Amino acid sequence: MDLTWTDAEEAFRADARTWLVDHLAEWHDRFDGDIRSGDTRDGFAQHLVWERMLFDDRWAVVSWPEAYGGRDASLWEWLIFEEEYYRSGGPQRVTQNGIFLLAPSIFEFGTEEQQNGILRRMAAGDDLWCQGWSEPNAGSDLASLRSRATKVDGGWRLNGQKTWTTRGAFCTHLFGLFRSDPESERHKGLTYLLVPLDLDGVTVRGFSRLDGDEGFAEVFFEDAFLPDEVAYGSPVLGGVDGGWGVAMATTSSERGLTLRSPGRFMATADRLLELWKERGGPAQLRDRVVDAWLRAEAYRVQTLQTVTNTIEGRPAGAETSLVKLWWSELDVELHELALDLLGEDAELDGPWVKGWQFSLSGPIYAGTNEVQRNIAAERVLGLPRR
Numbered sequence: 001m002d003l004t005w006t007d008a009e010e011a012f013r014a015d016a017r018t019w020l021v022d023h024l025a026e027w028h029d030r031f032d033g034d035i036r037s038g039d040t041r042d043g044f045a046q047h048l049v050w051e052r053m054l055f056d057d058r059w060a061v062v063s064w065p066e067a068y069g070g071r072d073a074s075l076w077e078w079l080i081f082e083e084e085y086y087r088s089g090g091p092q093r094v095t096q097n098g099i100f101l102l103a104p105s106i107f108e109f110g111t112e113e114q115q116n117g118i119l120r121r122m123a124a125g126d127d128l129w130c131q132g133w134s135e136p137n138a139g140s141d142l143a144s145l146r147s148r149a150t151k152v153d154g155g156w157r158l159n160g161q162k163t164w165t166t167r168g169a170f171c172t173h174l175f176g177l178f179r180s181d182p183e184s185e186r187h188k189g190l191t192y193l194l195v196p197l198d199l200d201g202v203t204v205r206g207f208s209r210l211d212g213d214e215g216f217a218e219v220f221f222e223d224a225f226l227p228d229e230v231a232y233g234s235p236v237l238g239g240v241d242g243g244w245g246v247a248m249a250t251t252s253s254e255r256g257l258t259l260r261s262p263g264r265f266m267a268t269a270d271r272l273l274e275l276w277k278e279r280g281g282p283a284q285l286r287d288r289v290v291d292a293w294l295r296a297e298a299y300r301v302q303t304l305q306t307v308t309n310t311i312e313g314r315p316a317g318a319e320t321s322l323v324k325l326w327w328s329e330l331d332v333e334l335h336e337l338a339l340d341l342l343g344e345d346a347e348l349d350g351p352w353v354k355g356w357q358f359s360l361s362g363p364i365y366a367g368t369n370e371v372q373r374n375i376a377a378e379r380v381l382g383l384p385r386r
């Protein structure tokens with residue numbers, strides 16, 4: 001494997017770096033440096049301003065076609081952009097559930113009308129998408145979901161409840177799984193629907209997370225009528241009753257590549273190293289810092305392998321479960337180490353504490369780590385189910 005970047009890739013990196021440094025400063029200045037969390041209503045609005053700055057200069061979705069606001073960049077360049085993004089201290093992407101989770105499935109399964117109607121508006125932050133999969137009694141066991149889509153004249157009647165919908169209270173659209181065939185069971189008879197949240201009969205109720213931010217919502221559907229024809233054509237992605245296959249493609253993106261690029265963890269590992277240099281500590285802590293930094297670097301190299309495989313036509317399968325274990329456990333470790341280094345000063349350090357609180361959710365979202373271990377055991381290692 002050749003781990004060097006070409007001149008063109010280095011030039012792309014330099015462009016990205018310069019743009020990010022200049023524009024992040026401009027964005028911070030706009031709000032006098034008082035940037036709130038993107039999981040609060042005010043902070044979300046501030047982050048949308050940032051998203052539109054990215055979009056205007058075609059940095060929002062670099063690997064997408066130009067027609068949708070991208071640069072037709074290669075996956076390598078996307079990785080480079082991500083490295084520079086997190087290195088420069090770029091903020092959380094409040095459009096992430098759309099651009100990183102839904103979009104890959106729209107590219108794969110969407111009709112031309114859906115692609116044209118959805119992607120550019122998503123990249124520009126005009127339409128804001130949230131993920132409506134989990135329900136009060138269907139999380140890990142997603143196939144037991146009970147929200148229903150009933151076919152009626154000219155559309156669908158939606159009933160049921162979704163929960164843990166990230167930033168749902170601030171979004172305009174939801175991509176969700178609904179049971180469309182009441183006679184079917186489990187993975188069969190589910191339909192993947194693209195739902196505008198302003199339909200009559202849809203209620204979105206925000207609620208707070210552990211850290212107090214209103215980052216979650218419950219979404220209630222009470223006989224909501226979803227027409228067969230919406231602004232982007234059909235609201236059905238991938239065929240009636242064919243939702244499970246589309247959903248599994250989405251989870252592959254979520255766990256494997258698009259949601260958590262290594263740039264994010266390398267930047268945290270580098271900040272941890274700086275903290276170590278500033279504060280020092282016992283040898284045992286030093287060894288843990290080195291070990292965590294190496295695991296972040298190893299994750300980066302492993303991702304280069306994943307990208308190579310993807311480009312050569314070998315998309316990731318069940319092994320994305322191992323990738324998910326890797327990044328989520330690494331993130332907890334990096335933040336725990338920072339808190340150990342800070343000692344009692346940790347209480348005063350907002351960013352590390354906030355980062356640590358969020359890292360604790362990594363082993364839960366995108367499929368819990370216990371379930372990922374089951375998948376890895378059965379489908380990667382070939383161990384028996386019992």
Ligand SMILES: Cc1cc2nc3c(=O)[nH]c(=O)nc-3n(C[C@H](O)[C@H](O)[C@H](O)COP(=O)(O)OP(=O)(O)OC[C@H]3O[C@@H](n4cnc5c(N)ncnc54)[C@H](O)[C@@H]3O)c2cc1C
Pocket residue numbers: 097130131132133134135136137138139140141163164165166361364365366367368369370371374
């Ligand atoms: C920060 C965050 C953001 C999220 N955002 C979204 C979102 O935008 N949209 C959305 O739809 N959902 C979202 N979720 C929900 C997430 O997908 C679920 O929390 C997750 O799937 C687990 O489901 P659950 O919470 O119902 O837990 P349960 O499935 O009830 O699991 C409870 C415990 O039992 C364990 N367990 C369950 N089944 C097994 C098994 N077969 N073997 C071993 N152990 C098992 C689990 O690992 C867990 O420890 C988010 C969650 C978090 C934390």
